[in-house]
Amino acid sequence: MKNEPLVLGIETSCDETAVGIVRGTTLLADAIASSVDEHARFGGVVPEVASRAHLEAMVPGIERACKDAKVSLADLDAIAVTAGPGLVGALLVGTSAAAGLAFALDKPLYAVNHLAAHVSVDVLEHGALPSPAIALLVSGGHTSLLRVDDVSSHITSLGATMDDAAGEAFDKVARILGLGFPGGPAIDREAQSGNARAIDFPRGFTQSRDQEDHAFDFSFSGLKSAVARYLHDHPNFHVADVAASFQEAVVDVLLTKALSAAKSEGIEHLIIGGGVAANSRLRLLAEERASKVGVAVRIPRPGLCTDNGAMVAALGSLLVSAGSTPSRPGFEARSALPVAQVTLA
Amino acid sequence: MSLTLAIDTATRRTGIALASSQNVIGELYEEGATAHGEALSRLASQLLQGVDRATISSVAVGVGPGPFTGLRVGISFAQSFAFALGVPVISVCTLDVIAAEVSCNQEFAVATDARRKEVYWARYSAAGKRLGELRVLKPGDLTDEERWLPTAGDAVEIYGELFPYLLDPPFPSMGLLGARASEFALTDHAPMYMRRPDATPPVLA
Numbered sequence A: 001m002k003n004e005p006l007v008l009g010i011e012t013s014c015d016e017t018a019v020g021i022v023r024g025t026t027l028l029a030d031a032i033a034s035s036v037d038e039h040a041r042f043g044g045v046v047p048e049v050a051s052r053a054h055l056e057a058m059v060p061g062i063e064r065a066c067k068d069a070k071v072s073l074a075d076l077d078a079i080a081v082t083a084g085p086g087l088v089g090a091l092l093v094g095t096s097a098a099a100g101l102a103f104a105l106d107k108p109l110y111a112v113n114h115l116a117a118h119v120s121v122d123v124l125e126h127g128a129l130p131s132p133a134i135a136l137l138v139s140g141g142h143t144s145l146l147r148v149d150d151v152s153s154h155i156t157s158l159g160a161t162m163d164d165a166a167g168e169a170f171d172k173v174a175r176i177l178g179l180g181f182p183g184g185p186a187i188d189r190e191a192q193s194g195n196a197r198a199i200d201f202p203r204g205f206t207q208s209r210d211q212e213d214h215a216f217d218f219s220f221s222g223l224k225s226a227v228a229r230y231l232h233d234h235p236n237f238h239v240a241d242v243a244a245s246f247q248e249a250v251v252d253v254l255l256t257k258a259l260s261a262a263k264s265e266g267i268e269h270l271i272i273g274g275g276v277a278a279n280s281r282l283r284l285l286a287e288e289r290a291s292k293v294g295v296a297v298r299i300p301r302p303g304l305c306t307d308n309g310a311m312v313a314a315l316g317s318l319l320v321s322a323g324s325t326p327s328r329p330g331f332e333a334r335s336a337l338p339v340a341q342v343t344l345a
Numbered sequence B: 001m002s003l004t005l006a007i008d009t010a011t012r013r014t015g016i017a018l019a020s021s022q023n024v025i026g027e028l029y030e031e032g033a034t035a036h037g038e039a040l041s042r043l044a045s046q047l048l049q050g051v052d053r054a055t056i057s058s059v060a061v062g063v064g065p066g067p068f069t070g071l072r073v074g075i076s077f078a079q080s081f082a083f084a085l086g087v088p089v090i091s092v093c094t095l096d097v098i099a100a101e102v103s104c105n106q107e108f109a110v111a112t113d114a115r116r117k118e119v120y121w122a123r124y125s126a127a128g129k130r131l132g133e134l135r136v137l138k139p140g141d142l143t144d145e146e147r148w149l150p151t152a153g154d155a156v157e158i159y160g161e162l163f164p165y166l167l168d169p170p171f172p173s174m175g176l177l178g179a180r181a182s183e184f185a186l187t188d189h190a191p192m193y194m195r196r197p198d199a200t201p202p203v204l205a
């Protein structure tokens, strides 16, 4: 459909330099370059290394996205870019590139929230978003439970992690198990051959005393310490069992909280996104447990769960369609941008 | 008309200009040690108001040496802008642009603030040609002969007592860069960071 907005999205909040192009809710291109290998020896993302890599990969990424989408930049209706939350030095490479494109082409620029983009990406896979919906966003950088009334304008935070992000817990546990970085895929793989009930690891913030203050918040640092303690006390531990039991504890607490949020808000739709949503156990158990309580689950395919440019373009396209005002020149990229701020004025 | 868009974010003064080889159409600056990205967008929106983009035939950008984040903001903007218009990027050394405006009848130096109590430093011939390597160092580590060279660049304001002979200008002129960009062209487009990344592994508590 020619009259749907053609939008290019740029994402550089962490270690992926990503450029996506969508027309309306149709994915046309999703170019991603990652500096993950350069960070592996540090066991985590080094901001300055990521920022340098973003600059090198930026224009080649834009070029490749246009080629894959078979469009020319002059055809774009708008540019969208992640303005936070994320690593500020990394965000700035993306926002500057987006500003360069927007000024050269004289097109509107939308500075958007990374978390809202994670939710929006599902329109590319499963069509218009159900509203209202609960969104569970889990990755190395964020663990958030949201109420989404309108992804282009109205998102409320219900809860978030009080310490480690879910993906960070995967990275740290993978590290102490000697499984390398990033930890998510490594633990998922190892857990396939393990017994998820072998060890009863703690579920953070699920005690009755937590229900008042932290009903929808998360805590993973106690779980990580429990794994470390278990390994210390059981020198002959079985790696696969530890991985499976740890993963079960994370997935259990994520889904318990997401479904209880749905119940308490009276909402029947759950959208899951973020890198940890690529976890096979989370995907399987989400379907099982949600269907039991009458909640419909939507999870984009793993490639769209991890950080990508298409999600930013998808949100940009929703903003154009909603008639939202573009961001003014000189908006400020922010590392801790609150999710209620879907776009920067 | 064939115009060059000139940009530099390698010092604490963010600058942008539009110029032909004959004259400077517009030239804008904003001072501030941080927030180069926000400043650059504000200045660009002012400068490019009503300008037909088809008249822009190249983009010149200072690739440093300069502090990491600010430096990248200008380069990222310049490269995307040029790519979108299908015009070439001319990468230049920020210190060379400062040197081009110096009038001095002997060898001189340019020193800009590198933060962390250091400066970017280079020596130039009386004709403004760079001699020897670009360096990043504590001003106290310069030899007496080097310190006593007449010196331009904003570091002389900060370390006044260490640089006895001050020269103008403190910052690169974007109008001059826009008008004479090809004279400064480097073959390498990579940012001149002059420092390795601060690659401290994240704390694994």
Ligand SMILES: [Zn+2]
Binding pocket: A114, A118, A139, A141, A274, A275, A306, A307
């Ligand atoms: Zn993310």
